[in-house]
Amino acid sequence: MRMIPPPAFSTETATPARGLPMTRVLGLPIVDATTDDCVTALLDGRERTVFFLNAHCANLRARDRGYAAALARADAVLPDGIGVELAARMTGDRLTENLNGTDLTPKLLRAAATQGLSVFLFGARPGTAEAAAERLMADIPGLRIAGTRDGYAGAADPERAVQEINASGADILLVAMGVPMQELWIDRHRPDLAPRLVLGVGALFDFLAGNLRRAPAPIRKARLEWAWRLALEPRRLASRYLLGNGAFLMRAAAHALRMAGRDAIAKRALDLTASAALILCLAPALLLVAAVIRLDSRGPVLFRQTRIGRNGQPFTIFKFRTMHTDAAERLAEIRALSDRAGICFKSRHDPRVTRVGRLLRRFSVDELPQVFNVLFGTMSLVGPRPALPSEVAAYPARALERLAAKPGITGLWQVSGRADIGFDKMVDMDIAYVRSRGILLDVMLLLLTARAVVSGRGAY
Numbered sequence: 001m002r003m004i005p006p007p008a009f010s011t012e013t014a015t016p017a018r019g020l021p022m023t024r025v026l027g028l029p030i031v032d033a034t035t036d037d038c039v040t041a042l043l044d045g046r047e048r049t050v051f052f053l054n055a056h057c058a059n060l061r062a063r064d065r066g067y068a069a070a071l072a073r074a075d076a077v078l079p080d081g082i083g084v085e086l087a088a089r090m091t092g093d094r095l096t097e098n099l100n101g102t103d104l105t106p107k108l109l110r111a112a113a114t115q116g117l118s119v120f121l122f123g124a125r126p127g128t129a130e131a132a133a134e135r136l137m138a139d140i141p142g143l144r145i146a147g148t149r150d151g152y153a154g155a156a157d158p159e160r161a162v163q164e165i166n167a168s169g170a171d172i173l174l175v176a177m178g179v180p181m182q183e184l185w186i187d188r189h190r191p192d193l194a195p196r197l198v199l200g201v202g203a204l205f206d207f208l209a210g211n212l213r214r215a216p217a218p219i220r221k222a223r224l225e226w227a228w229r230l231a232l233e234p235r236r237l238a239s240r241y242l243l244g245n246g247a248f249l250m251r252a253a254a255h256a257l258r259m260a261g262r263d264a265i266a267k268r269a270l271d272l273t274a275s276a277a278l279i280l281c282l283a284p285a286l287l288l289v290a291a292v293i294r295l296d297s298r299g300p301v302l303f304r305q306t307r308i309g310r311n312g313q314p315f316t317i318f319k320f321r322t323m324h325t326d327a328a329e330r331l332a333e334i335r336a337l338s339d340r341a342g343i344c345f346k347s348r349h350d351p352r353v354t355r356v357g358r359l360l361r362r363f364s365v366d367e368l369p370q371v372f373n374v375l376f377g378t379m380s381l382v383g384p385r386p387a388l389p390s391e392v393a394a395y396p397a398r399a400l401e402r403l404a405a406k407p408g409i410t411g412l413w414q415v416s417g418r419a420d421i422g423f424d425k426m427v428d429m430d431i432a433y434v435r436s437r438g439i440l441l442d443v444m445l446l447l448l449t450a451r452a453v454v455s456g457r458g459a460y
Helices: 035-042 055-063 065-073 082-090 101-114 128-139 158-167 181-192 204-209 217-221 225-232 234-296 327-337 355-362 370-376 389-393 397-404 423-436 439-455
Strands: 022-025 028-031 048-053 076-079 118-123 144-149 172-176 197-200 302-308 314-320 380-382 408-410
Touching: 022 082, 035 101, 048 055, 048 065, 048 181, 055 065, 055 082, 055 234, 065 181, 076 082, 082 234, 101 118, 101 128, 101 172, 101 197, 101 204, 118 128, 118 158, 128 144, 128 204, 144 158, 158 181, 172 181, 172 204, 181 197, 217 225, 225 234, 234 314, 234 355, 234 370, 234 380, 234 439, 302 389, 314 370, 370 408, 380 439, 397 423, 408 439
Parallel strands: 028 076, 048 076, 048 197, 118 144, 118 172, 172 197, 380 408
Antiparallel strands: 022 028, 302 314
16 A cells, blocks of 8 residues: 655644543553543543453463563553443442443544544555555545555564655554554664554454454444454454453452452441341332332332432432422522531421421431442442532542442431531531441441431531
């Protein structure tokens, strides 16, 4: 293919340099961002080496020291697939988005085309890179292809390959040799490569060239593309996906247990046991409350709302509905009636509360559906109460420490007066809990909660 020498990255016209937010998965820093934010950051003009991590990659990393070192030296490792997401969840984190290379790279190249940047395709079988380049030019108007080179004979002489890539003037280099060969090649030759942005993209060229079929959109959305590929190539991929995925999950679980420590494991065991027992024992009462709510006012029995959990992760909280269905629309007009100092609204005589709702709040019955949150792992029996996103956005810096623990149904401030306690004092109590949490403290607070519920102090 004819080489087209395009303009190089310009730090004058590029967007300002932006850091990529990270979280750790299996001890490795992983990018935790949206696709759009990731694309913007990768095209900010800085030199970057980018790899992707999926379950198979993690298994290879565990037994290949060279590959593990290459991943550790990369500027950005992006999460690819549901396995990495599950590993993150095991340690209490939730990844913002799946950033697999097959979907992200074409979006990256579309943005690159608008900046006049060019790309070199290196790897795959002879003819595949050229076919992939033709597809990219057809799909992305204005995309500049600086050159192509196969990953067989074309990779036999690394020095010549590097010279050709550099001579092309490419701004972006895509290397498709498969894992871990592509990462090892990039890591070995990165100091000599001129392109500012270098990505290891696996089977991308084969997908673009039509050598491999991608799973239908619904299967990709369900994060089951691995099952689709297994169905197409069962003999070649059975070991990777069946045995490999099982080994990966066991490795991720073992890592999560090591990271959690004994107290966290005991706390989760208590949460699981107690929440399951409560659901079984309270099932008749829960059904009765649901019936009473439906008879008292129009609207759903359960109230679902987005709250902020551990490490700032949003989740959906469940409560029995205690207000009329237009409560959110009426908040602005009654905000001045708040009886609590600070940014959290609480009113003893809130006109939005239903007749049955007032009784449910008096004895904290409205909170009972949160035992399902505890069972699902988004909440704990004991911890800081989960705040609204708008409240967290207005937090002073010190209040953010309360997000270091999983939110709970009950906690220090619930047994000390609940809504009668101001925001600043509540934050002090939650920070004290975060810094001294342990299974014995949780048990003590659960016992004190029973007394607080009976007294009804601060419940409105």
